[in-house]
Amino acid sequence: xxxxxxxxxxxxxxxxxxxxxxxxxxxxxxxxxxxxxxxxxxxxxxxxxxxxxxxxxxxxxxxxxxxxxxxxxxxxxxxxxxxxxxxxxxxxxxxxxxxxxxxxxxxxxxxxxxxxxxxxxxxxxxxxxxxxxxxxxxxxxxxxxxxxxxxxxxxxxxxxxxxxxxxxxxxxxxxxxxxxxxxxxxxxxxxxxxxxxxxxxxxxxxxxxxxxxxxxxxxxxxxxxxxxxxxxxxxxxxxxxxxxxxxxxxxxxxxxx
Amino acid sequence: xxxxxxxxxxxxxxxxxxxxxxxxxxxxxxxxxxxxxxxxxxxxxxxxxxxxxxxxxxxxxxxxxxxxxxxxxxxxxxxxxxxxxxxxxxxxxxxxxxxxxxxxxxxxxxxxxxxxxxxxxxxxxxxxxxxxxxxxxxxxxxxxxxxxxxxxxxxxxxxxxxxxxxxxxxxxxxxxxxxxxxxxxxxxxxxxxxxxxxxxxxxxxxxxxxxxxxxxxxxxxxxxxxxxxxxxxxxxxxxxxxxxxxxxxxxxxxxxxxxxxxxxxxxxxxxxxxxxxxxxxxxxxxxxxxxxxxxxxxxxxxxxxxxxxxxxxxxxxxxxxxxxxxxxxxxxxxxxxxxxxxxxxxxxxxxxxxxxxxxxxxxxxxxxxxxxxxxxxxxxxxxxxxxxxxxxxxxxxxxxxxxxxxxxxxxxxxxxxxxxxxxxxxxxxxxx
Numbered sequence: 001x002x003x004x005x006x007x008x009x010x011x012x013x014x015x016x017x018x019x020x021x022x023x024x025x026x027x028x029x030x031x032x033x034x035x036x037x038x039x040x041x042x043x044x045x046x047x048x049x050x051x052x053x054x055x056x057x058x059x060x061x062x063x064x065x066x067x068x069x070x071x072x073x074x075x076x077x078x079x080x081x082x083x084x085x086x087x088x089x090x091x092x093x094x095x096x097x098x099x100x101x102x103x104x105x106x107x108x109x110x111x112x113x114x115x116x117x118x119x120x121x122x123x124x125x126x127x128x129x130x131x132x133x134x135x136x137x138x139x140x141x142x143x144x145x146x147x148x149x150x151x152x153x154x155x156x157x158x159x160x161x162x163x164x165x166x167x168x169x170x171x172x173x174x175x176x177x178x179x180x181x182x183x184x185x186x187x188x189x190x191x192x193x194x195x196x197x198x199x200x201x202x203x204x205x206x207x208x209x210x211x212x213x214x215x216x217x218x219x220x221x222x223x224x225x226x227x228x229x230x231x232x233x234x235x236x237x238x239x240x241x242x243x244x245x246x247x248x249x250x251x252x253x254x255x256x257x
Numbered sequence: 258x259x260x261x262x263x264x265x266x267x268x269x270x271x272x273x274x275x276x277x278x279x280x281x282x283x284x285x286x287x288x289x290x291x292x293x294x295x296x297x298x299x300x301x302x303x304x305x306x307x308x309x310x311x312x313x314x315x316x317x318x319x320x321x322x323x324x325x326x327x328x329x330x331x332x333x334x335x336x337x338x339x340x341x342x343x344x345x346x347x348x349x350x351x352x353x354x355x356x357x358x359x360x361x362x363x364x365x366x367x368x369x370x371x372x373x374x375x376x377x378x379x380x381x382x383x384x385x386x387x388x389x390x391x392x393x394x395x396x397x398x399x400x401x402x403x404x405x406x407x408x409x410x411x412x413x414x415x416x417x418x419x420x421x422x423x424x425x426x427x428x429x430x431x432x433x434x435x436x437x438x439x440x441x442x443x444x445x446x447x448x449x450x451x452x453x454x455x456x457x458x459x460x461x462x463x464x465x466x467x468x469x470x471x472x473x474x475x476x477x478x479x480x481x482x483x484x485x486x487x488x489x490x491x492x493x494x495x496x497x498x499x500x501x502x503x504x505x506x507x508x509x510x511x512x513x514x515x516x517x518x519x520x521x522x523x524x525x526x527x528x529x530x531x532x533x534x535x536x537x538x539x540x541x542x543x544x545x546x547x548x549x550x551x552x553x554x555x556x557x558x559x560x561x562x563x564x565x566x567x568x569x570x571x572x573x574x575x576x577x578x579x580x581x582x583x584x585x586x587x588x589x590x591x592x593x594x595x596x597x598x599x600x601x602x603x604x605x606x607x608x609x610x611x612x613x614x615x616x617x618x619x620x621x622x623x624x625x626x627x628x629x630x631x632x633x634x635x636x637x638x639x640x641x642x643x644x645x646x647x648x649x650x651x652x653x654x655x656x657x658x659x660x661x662x663x664x665x666x667x668x669x670x671x672x673x674x675x676x677x678x679x680x681x682x683x684x685x686x687x688x689x
Contacts, residue, residue: 017321045380109302112508
């Protein structure tokens with residue numbers, strides 16, 4: 001890249017929280033705006049998409065409508081690097097709970113005029129539709145990861161975002177294990193690091209915002225959850241939240257249908 | 258320009274995806290449309306069958322800007338359904354968390370999203386690069402203090418993890434709270450300076466006679482967390498549990514968000530203006546003094562001055578947070594015992610952008626049979642469309658770009674949260 005790279009921030013089906021993380025970097029946002037040309041970011045600026053090429057595209061949200069399925073292909077074609085921000089873009093998000101359910105029932109439950117609603121039967125990650133260069137996990141993403149990602153991208157190196165389990169972060173933070181000591185259900189052993197083991201620090205079990213870590217042993221964890229008294233429905237619910245469509249969580253939930 | 262269409266197909270500097278269209282025939286506005294095309298995510302459908310305890314975490318994901326509001330309305334609705342009365346220390350800590358979200362969300366909107374409309378910039382970054390760096394830096398520092406409340410009490414600023422049906426997972430340490438108090442004492446002068454920044458902006462001289470609705474708290478406090486009653490400037494005073502007897506939601510073609518209307522007829526307004534007008538007496542003396550210095554008056558009907566009201570409410574939230582921290586004592590257990598049972602419960606609280614109503618029906622085992630969520634922007638949609646018709650009518654001789662700018666500014670008065678309402682902003686002026 002020569003000169004300041006051009007950045008676009010795109011929104012698909014989401015809550016806006018991950019792109020808000022950029023504005024929540026209160027100490028860094030003006031410096032970032034100095035190093036990068038924020039060419040398209042509708043949440044923060046009135047500047048329109050000029051139809052041109054972007055060096056970096058940040059994509060938040062999952063694909064849930066026919067329009068979004070088309071739009072992501074155009075964004076890929078006009079971007080050098082595509083980076084997904086957060087659980088929705090990386091695994092489908094909470095709205096992927098509609099996958100496998102009847103779309104008609106869902107529309108009927110919320111809307112009086114189903115004929116006004118244009119939606120796909122599934123919520124899917126960006127990588128199901130186009131090639132993604134890097135995925136930032138989390139519901140929401142970690143600000144520290146976001147700043148690291150921007151710094152790494154500007155320097156042309158790979159971002160350092162550890163792929164070990166939340167469980168490791170928890171040990172490093174020195175928390176007492178909430179599952180061993182108190183029998184609370186915890187997804188820490190199978191969940192990707194990134195939050196700094198926030199929930200155990202607040203006396204609750206991890207609920208898997210960052211999605212599955214590499215090669216998670218979900219079956220062993222489920223057995224332990226059952227020993228602690230969780231029934232099949234509780235175990236299924238535990239895996240079926242913000243990363244419900246991530247394959248390892250999806251399969252383990254299905255095993256408890 | 259006798260026949261034209263003013264339209265914006267993707268409204269910027271709002272949270273979520275919306276558009277608008279103003280249709281002009283023979284020099285008169287004949288139609289306005291505020292369109293929300295944010296894709297539907299079907300929360301009310303997939304909440305069915307989930308456990309009552311999951312509602313605060315799941316509904317937070319409706320909105321990354323105001324997750325605390327979702328958590329506060331949902332826990333109160335669940336506690337009513339389960340017949341649990343939480344203790345005053347639990348309530349006070351929830352009010353403190355809410356103060357953090359009000360500061361963070363109000364300052365984000367006022368400084369980063371709305372102020373550029375008044376000063377003629379595309380974004381706050383352009384503002385900062387063109388002589389307003391001090392104001393933008395002030396806002397960022399101030400907003401950060403709001404976020405630090407949410408981070409300490411809630412665990413993190415977006416989608417806090419510490420809120421629980423029945424109370425909290427863990428009560429924060431008094432000594433951590435006292436450190437936060439130091440930041441908040443510093444924020445007081447920032448808060449006054451920010452009110453003065455907003456008060457000096459140029460305001461369009463326009464007013465409307467809105468029907469204004471907000472919650473009322475049982476303890477005489479400024480409306481925020483605990484909406485036991487719903488009141489209006491037209492004399493409505495009802496229990497919050499009777500919401501569905503007095504308000505309706507309609508599904509219209511242009512919007513993936515249901516539109517709220519009063520059964521008695523008509524649009525209504527929810528948000529900072531109703532709170533200020535209906536609960537002015539409950540503001541702190543310093544907030545009232547700031548309002549007076551800004552020339553707000555006892556009553557505000559000019560929607561463009563909502564930016565000043567947000568600044569005044571933020572100042573109030575800083576003071577309220579200091580008071581709550583000073584009174585705070587650690588408590589244990591952090592939550593009340595919950596026994597699952599069948600029941601129905603409602604919860605109403607004031608998100609920064611307006612009233613948020615939740616209602617749940619639970620099965621015997623405590624799982625959710627039915628969920629209803631009525632976000633503020635859904636309620637404000639009809640009012641937004643009326644504003645576009647009434648506030649722009651005498652501006653149609655101006656150049657298209659200026660009309661479009663004013664339309665956008667008008668919509669941003671609402672701090673519309675479109676992900677919340679669905680459920681983007683896009684302006685069309687159709688002149689035939």
